[in-house]
Amino acid sequence: MAKKVAYMGMLTALAFVFSYIEFLLPINLGVPGIKLGLANLVVIVALYLLDVRWACSLSVVRILLVGLTFGNPASMIYSLAGGILSLVIMIIAKKGKLFSVMGVSILGGVFHNIGQIVVAVFVVETTSLLYYLPVLILSGTIAGVLIGILSAILIRHLKKAIQAEGTKCE
Amino acid sequence: MKKNDVILLAALIVAALAGFGGVSLYSKLSTREPQAVAYLDGEEQGRYPLSEDTTVEIRQTDGSYNILQIQNGKAEITAASCPDKVCVNHRPVGGQGESLVCLPNKMVVEIENGEELGIDAGTR
Structure with a gap:
């Protein structure tokens, strides 16, 4: 338990820092809302190496922290919608065992964007925002692939590290 | 993968x-492209895109008529059965919201989706 809490603290800090990096270096492609989603890397790693509950709290804590520090209540609602939908879909995808880390990451990226745009449609009350959907599906897919590659590498190495440490402790 | x-x-x-x-x-x-919409007594009679040169006759049941001509992206009334010919003497219209009106025949032609009109002149 103590070890898990330690991991959890570390991962939360990491996700927080990743969000900050993205906040400092926004990718501007003409359409608002496109980003790599580095923080999702941490959530995926938590999902695979810790468990579902920890990944959930990690994600929510990160969004609240980022919203309170670099964002505003409005951006927090968008992040929360995207983050929760993305997490739920990723959990289902992982449980279904149909996809590898790559597929889970892609689904996470795409549904993060879908969650945000759905909230935006309700807030702004314009369905014409759905015009952005194709762009956001594509950008979510690309981001998902990149994060998926990184996650797969990280999970492989971290698993070894955790196991090695586990044997050392015993 | x-x-x-x-x-x-x-x-x-x-x-x-x-x-x-x-x-x-x-x-x-x-x-939608710019078009001239013809109304008789407030009811829509037809839509004619300004991009095509055409001539149409807008005829009423009582025999009164207006000839609407579209040329070079503008609409004008070239002939009419009305006595005063105000509509015929009106210059051709093509800007957003501009209209041709023939009161005796209760006929209105209105431009939809037309080019936004600038200010003709200003003073200060």
């Missing part, structure tokens, strides 16, 4: 491309 991942990736890219196609098609259909 599993086979399912590749399928998912392909499906999403296809969905996004289909979405792009749908959006561009939809916006092409919904951006």
Whole structure:
């Protein structure tokens, strides 16, 4: 338990820092809302190496922290919608065992964007925002692939590290 | 990377491309070209795009008529059965919201989706 809490603290800090990096270096492609989603890397790693509950709290804590520090209540609602939908879909995808880390990451990226745009449609009350959907599906897919590659590498190495440490402790 | 991942990736890219196609098609259909809309006694009689040169006769049941001519992106009334010929003497119109009116015949031609009109002149 103590070890898990330690991991959890570390991962939360990491996700927080990743969000900050993205906040400092926004990718501007003409359409608002496109980003790599580095923080999702941490959530995926938590999902695979810790468990579902920890990944959930990690994600929510990160969004609240980022919203309170670099964002505003409005951006927090968008992040929360995207983050929760993305997490739920990723959990289902992982449980279904149909996809590898790559597929889970892609689904996470795409549904993060879908969650945000759905909230935006309700807030702004314009369905014409759905015009952005194709762009956001594509950008979510690309981001998902990149994060998926990184996650797969990280999970492989971290698993070894955790196991090695586990044997050392015993 | 599993086979399912590749399928998912392909499906999403296809969905996004289909979405792009749908959006561009939809916006092409919904951006309407400038057109002259003819009304008789407040009821719409016909729509004529300003891009095509045509001549149409707007005739009432009692035999009164107005000849609407569209030429060079502008609409004008070239002949009418009314006594005063105010509509015939009106200059050709093509700007957004401009209209040709024939009161005796209760006929109105209005420009929709036309070019926005600038200010003719100003003073200060």
